[in-house]
Amino acid sequence: MTWGKETHLQHLGEEKHYAGAVTPPIFQTSLFVHDTLASLKGMIADPNVEERYVYSRVGNPNMTIVEKKLAMLEGTESAMVFASGMAAITAAVMHCVRAGDHIVCVDTSYGPTRSFMTDYLPGYGVETTYVVGHTDEIEAAIQPNTKLIYLESPSSVLFRIQDFRAITAIAKAKGIKTITDNSNCSPLFQNPAAMGVDIVVHSATKYLCGHSDVVAGALCASKAICEEIAMREGQWFGGRLAPFDSWLMLRGMRTLRLRMDEAKRMGALMFDYLKNRPEVEEVYYSGDPNHPQRELIESQQTGHNSLITFKPKVQADEALAKFAESLDIFQMGVSWGGFESLAVPIYGKPMDWPEEQWVVRLYLGLEDIEDLKADLDQGFAHLR
Numbered sequence: 001m002t003w004g005k006e007t008h009l010q011h012l013g014e015e016k017h018y019a020g021a022v023t024p025p026i027f028q029t030s031l032f033v034h035d036t037l038a039s040l041k042g043m044i045a046d047p048n049v050e051e052r053y054v055y056s057r058v059g060n061p062n063m064t065i066v067e068k069k070l071a072m073l074e075g076t077e078s079a080m081v082f083a084s085g086m087a088a089i090t091a092a093v094m095h096c097v098r099a100g101d102h103i104v105c106v107d108t109s110y111g112p113t114r115s116f117m118t119d120y121l122p123g124y125g126v127e128t129t130y131v132v133g134h135t136d137e138i139e140a141a142i143q144p145n146t147k148l149i150y151l152e153s154p155s156s157v158l159f160r161i162q163d164f165r166a167i168t169a170i171a172k173a174k175g176i177k178t179i180t181d182n183s184n185c186s187p188l189f190q191n192p193a194a195m196g197v198d199i200v201v202h203s204a205t206k207y208l209c210g211h212s213d214v215v216a217g218a219l220c221a222s223k224a225i226c227e228e229i230a231m232r233e234g235q236w237f238g239g240r241l242a243p244f245d246s247w248l249m250l251r252g253m254r255t256l257r258l259r260m261d262e263a264k265r266m267g268a269l270m271f272d273y274l275k276n277r278p279e280v281e282e283v284y285y286s287g288d289p290n291h292p293q294r295e296l297i298e299s300q301q302t303g304h305n306s307l308i309t310f311k312p313k314v315q316a317d318e319a320l321a322k323f324a325e326s327l328d329i330f331q332m333g334v335s336w337g338g339f340e341s342l343a344v345p346i347y348g349k350p351m352d353w354p355e356e357q358w359v360v361r362l363y364l365g366l367e368d369i370e371d372l373k374a375d376l377d378q379g380f381a382h383l384r
């Protein structure tokens with residue numbers, strides 16, 4: 001019987017019940033003991049001995065349950081959970097590059113990902129070229145020593161889209177690995193591995209965990225890549241996810257479909273509201289029906305999340321502060337993907353803007369959309 005993703009999300013990896021408990025226990029243990037030396041060394045040829053855990057930095061039943069579900073959702077052979085999105089991202093990047101190598105990276109990728117490449121990797125002999133994200137621009141940026149193309153589609157804050165199929169075809173022909181950050185879509189709205197991407201990374205802190213109570217990360221890839229990362233970056237950097245956090249992640253993921261469908265509904269309603277506000281100059285949202293890349297977006301994504309950014313016409317610093325501070329339901333804070341709505345004014349510029357500008361990134365939580373609109377109605381009084 002072939003089950004849908006939603007059914008697997010509830011049951012995959014949880015076939016065994018302990019004392020009849022419908023939820024798995026938290027295996028709050030650092031190590032696992034063995035009766036024989038052969039078992040401890042992992043030399044048992046018994047196919048029924050599936051669970052041969054040794055040490056929780058390497059593997060734990062709570063990690064395995066979410067890893068099985070993640071691989072199923074992303075359509076990859078394997079998945080690995082990490083103590084944060086950045087732990088997963090840095091492990092994936094370090095897997096792909098050595099001293100003397102070159103990376104091509106999307107300019108609007110998540111800030112700390114970008115600064116890892118700008119401020120840390122050069123110290124180890126790895127250089128990065130940034131691109132807006134157009135396919136021909138990426139192709140032109142490839143050097144003989146390029147080993148990695150790092151994508152994020154939709155990207156952070158401005159939600160820029162890259163063409164996975166075209167870019168990964170170019171990369172494969174040149175033996176270059178590709179990574180994409182898929183936190184924005186979650187595995188329910190986009191599966192980049194099916195479009196050729198080698199490693200899909202997630203900040204599970206966001207939609208996957210979904211309740212603003214865990215910091216976690218994940219990467220999804222082939223069995224060969226995951227096994228290599230497990231023995232190298234996973235083992236040596238040691239940033240794997242703890243048992244209780246893995247358990248919380250499982251709890252969060254059970255409702256992923258419900259929350260993503262609600263995110264999609266609310267994002268579309270908020271887009272209609274924002275695009276009709278006279279105070280708004282531009283709205284950035286991958287679900288914009290008049291998006292210049294609409295055809296590409298529809299060929300890659302099956303939905304849009306509840307992140308939406310707008311550029312206000314008024315650009316005065318104090319006005320932006322007053323707007324955000326006057327909101328009652330929207331709170332000011334980094335992160336997103338939880339139950340609570342957030343509004344963050346951000347000042348800056350991607351590489352293709354002539355000057356820095358204020359934008360406001362909204363994250364819509366699970367409150368009533370009409371209450372959120374009314375909250376913004378009164379906030380906009382400060383942006384006139």
Ligand SMILES: *Cc1c(COP(=O)(O)O)cnc(C)c1O
Pocket residue numbers: 084085086087110156181183184202203204205206215216217335
């Ligand atoms: C938050 C975020 C990350 C980093 O994840 P952490 O869990 O905070 O380490 C990476 N990528 C994107 C797109 C994010 O929003």
